[in-house]
Amino acid sequence: MSFGLSRGRELQFDGYGLDRSDLPPFEEGPWDPRTLFENPDHRFELEIGSGKGTFLVQQSVLQPETNHLGIEWAGEFFRYAADRVRRHAMKNVRVLHDDASEIVSHRLPDEICEVVHLYFSDPWPKTRHHKRRVVQDETMRAFHRVIVPGGELRLVTDHDDLWAWYEDHAGRHQDLFERGEFESPESAGDGEVVGTNFERKFRREGRPFHSMTLRKR
Numbered sequence: 001m002s003f004g005l006s007r008g009r010e011l012q013f014d015g016y017g018l019d020r021s022d023l024p025p026f027e028e029g030p031w032d033p034r035t036l037f038e039n040p041d042h043r044f045e046l047e048i049g050s051g052k053g054t055f056l057v058q059q060s061v062l063q064p065e066t067n068h069l070g071i072e073w074a075g076e077f078f079r080y081a082a083d084r085v086r087r088h089a090m091k092n093v094r095v096l097h098d099d100a101s102e103i104v105s106h107r108l109p110d111e112i113c114e115v116v117h118l119y120f121s122d123p124w125p126k127t128r129h130h131k132r133r134v135v136q137d138e139t140m141r142a143f144h145r146v147i148v149p150g151g152e153l154r155l156v157t158d159h160d161d162l163w164a165w166y167e168d169h170a171g172r173h174q175d176l177f178e179r180g181e182f183e184s185p186e187s188a189g190d191g192e193v194v195g196t197n198f199e200r201k202f203r204r205e206g207r208p209f210h211s212m213t214l215r216k217r
C-alpha cells in the first residue's frame with residue numbers, strides 16, 4: 001500500500017537516512033549510532049516510529065547541540081522523513097529504516113540515550129497482535145539499559161487500551177523507572193502535547209491524549 005507521500009518527487013536521503021543493511025554485522029557487537037554524527041560526543045536522543053519526521057525536524061532545530069536518531073520501519077515513511085531531513089540539511093538528525101524494538105534490545109550500547117521518545121505508537125488493538133506493541137516487558141528492560149541514569153522514556157498516545165498497557169508496564173517496572181508528568185517539548189504548538197502529525201490528525205477528530213514520562217532510576 002502506498003500513502004503517496006512523495007507526490008511524484010524522487011526522494012533522496014544519502015547521508016541522512018540509512019537502512020539496516022548499512023549497519024555493521026550483528027556479530028561485530030553493539031552498534032553506536034552516535035558515530036553517525038559530526039559531533040558524536042553530543043547529547044543523544046532517540047525517537048521510535050518517527051513517521052513523517054515532524055517531531056525530529058521541529059525539535060532538532062531548537063536543540064542544535066543534541067543528536068537525534070529516528071527509527072521508522074515503514075519504508076515509505078522512512079524515505080519521506082529522511083528526504084525531509086536532507087532538504088533541511090540537518091546535521092544533527094539521522095533516520096534509520098529498521099525495527100526499533102530489535103535495535104534497542106540487541107544493537108545499542110548501554111547508557112547512550114538521554115531521552116527515548118515514543119509518540120502515537122501503533123496500538124495493535126487485537127489481543128493476538130499485542131506482542132507487536134513497542135512497549136513490552138523485554139523492551140522496558142532494554143530501554144532501561146540504553147537510557148543514561150536519570151534519562152527518560154516519554155510516552156504519548158490517544159489510544160485508551162494502549163494507555164492502560166503503558167500504565168501496567170510502568171507499574172510493573174517501578175524498580176526501573178519512576179513515573180512523572182510529561183512536559184511538552186519546546187517545539188509543541190499552542191495547546192499541543194508534542195505536535196506530531198498523528199497528534200494533529202487526532203486532535204481534529206477531537207480525541208483526548210494520555211502522556212507520561214518514565215525517569216530511569
Ligand SMILES: C[S@@+](CC[C@H](N)C(=O)[O-])C[C@H]1O[C@@H](n2cnc3c(N)ncnc32)[C@H](O)[C@@H]1O
Nearest residue numbers: 049051072073074099100101119120196197198
Ligand atoms: C501511528 S504512527 C505515528 C508516527 C509519529 N510518531 C506521529 O506521531 O506522527 C506510528 C509509526 O511507528 C512506526 N513503527 C511502529 N512500530 C515500529 C517499530 N517497532 N520500529 C520502528 N517504527 C515503528 C510505524 O511504521 C508508524 O510510522
